[in-house]
Amino acid sequence: MNHPNEEWGLDTLCVHGGHKTESNRAHLTPIYATSTYVFENTEQGVDVFQGKEEGYIYGRFGSPTIEEAERKIAMLEARGLKDASGNPLELYALLHASGMAAVTTLLLANLKSGDKIITHPSLYGGTQEMIDKILPGLGIGHVIVDMHDEQAVRNAIQADPAIRMMYLETPANPTLQCVDLKKLTAIGREMNLVICADNTFATPLLQQPFAYDMDFVIHSTTKFLNGHGTAVGGILIGRDLQRMQGDVRKFHRLLGGNSNGFDAFLLCNGLRTLSLRMDKHCSNAMTVAGFFETHPKVARVNFPGLASHPHHNIAAAQMQQFGSLMSIELHGGFDAAVAFMNRLHICTNAVSLGTCDTLVSHPASTTHVGVPKEHRLASGITDGLIRISIGIEDAQDLIRDFQQALA
Structure with missing residues (x-):
């Protein structure tokens, strides 16, 4: 099941998407409760570390259980969408220990001291506190604008060249305010911003921000994706495969916000329904x-x-x-x-x-x-x-x- 049919229906994708035949032919990918992985010889270890050969290295870098959850969610966000060349859209996802860990990787992998975020009122409290209390200490500022006023958004970006990222949350937590993804992403693209959306409330089933040329999407997988309140998690999904597998993955690994086999297993089970x-x-x-x-x-x-x-x-x-x-x-x-x-x-x-x-x-x-x-x-x-x-x-x-x- 390495190459799923792009015509799969939504229910089928939820059940089978992202699954690969496991080495011991287990029906469901099991929990990999190991901190590290063994190389057959030194040469293989070198090749895996350099990316010349696929393989697992260390629990913080991923596992078969974690990667199945990542692939499944990336497929759900990309389903039915095309890239600029008309081919099925391919996305890359990184599973985190929490939604806030995913937010942290997103922000620190894309912003540096002197940069600013443009966003709207009524965000998840943790995200708002991160923007208000943590990022200023790193020299990263923010601008709050009514995102329903397109001219105000344009004016704010034009007036402040430090604005580097547009961060959206729709429906927003907890006021259920909604912003227009199509219009705002077009403005962000025109202004050369990194454009991100928190899609937790909607899930990929109800809303697909990548349909509007979004750069990054995050979810707290703790919520609907797991669906049973059994595990905390978060995921960061990106369109630029080279960046996601390069700089962004490096930030993810070094920040240490990785998930684990047990929580990933519970997430995979939740996604099936x-x-x-x-x-x-x-x-x-x-x-x-x-x-x-x-x-x-x-x-x-x-x-x-x-x-x-x-x-x-x-x-x-x-x-x-x-x-x-x-x-x-x-x-x-x-x-x-x-x-x-x-x-x-x-x-x-x-x-x-x-x-x-x-x-x-x-x-x-x-x-x-x-x-x-x-x-x-x-x-x-x-x-x-x-x-x-x-x-x-x-x-x-x-x-x-x-x-x-x-x-």
Whole structure:
């Protein structure tokens, strides 16, 4: 199964994509619980280190289990897409120990002291803290712009030649704001920027940023790709194969944010059911969002699948479905939000998202607690905002749980 058929359907790709026949003919690629690999002789070791012969060297550099996950996700992001020559698009992926490790490799492999990032309000809290608190110490700055104002984006880039990277997150965490990948990538390409997108909320099944000439895409594989909340991970996928297998891979290895065989095995197992789970996640979310939108105690629902969402048309144009994440504001703010969350029975109060069960969290006091309050409020992350990751339970059971918590 070294050369998968490019005509494979999505379900088949989720199950079989990236798998190679294992040396002992195991049905599923097993967990390689070894820190290092043996060479037949010294000459072979030299050839493998110099890239003249394929082979495994050291656990931090990868393993058969890790590489299967990398290949499968790269195939999912590239499915149905063509490169500039009209050939099937080929991507290269590097699996990390966490989503933040993938973000770190992405940023440090592409930016140096004096460079800046242009991005938008409402990013994942960890990414925002990295940009606010870590990168300035390395001499890397940032510019925040309303990415829905194309002229403002152009003006900001033209006014500051230090801007080197455009970093996008759509739908954004936790406000579910969406930005236009096609328009923004065109601007970034015109301005000669490195263009990156966090595709965690959408997954490759609902949105393919590489269709718009993106340079890099990242995921927290902890979320929907694993799908069961059993392992932390992150992945960085790139279009430039030479750079990915050269400089970027070198940064990945030297920074030490590598994954491991056990977490990669759990990720591969989760990916096999990804398309089935996402359909259920998305259909449930549409039903639940409709319930919240008509409830008198709910002041606002942030869900791109609703026509009332300010970026509904953007999401409809670039997403296959609208995902399972939403956030709500209750009349009564913080106190009402806390009371609601404490009364839930089926839904689980926990950070993270993308698991089979429905998770609710309070971003202002958890995932975004490290973001300065003025920045948080400016991004729409109020003290009363509740983020909900809709699971694959029966939708009517979820609605009954929400209904009694609101009563």
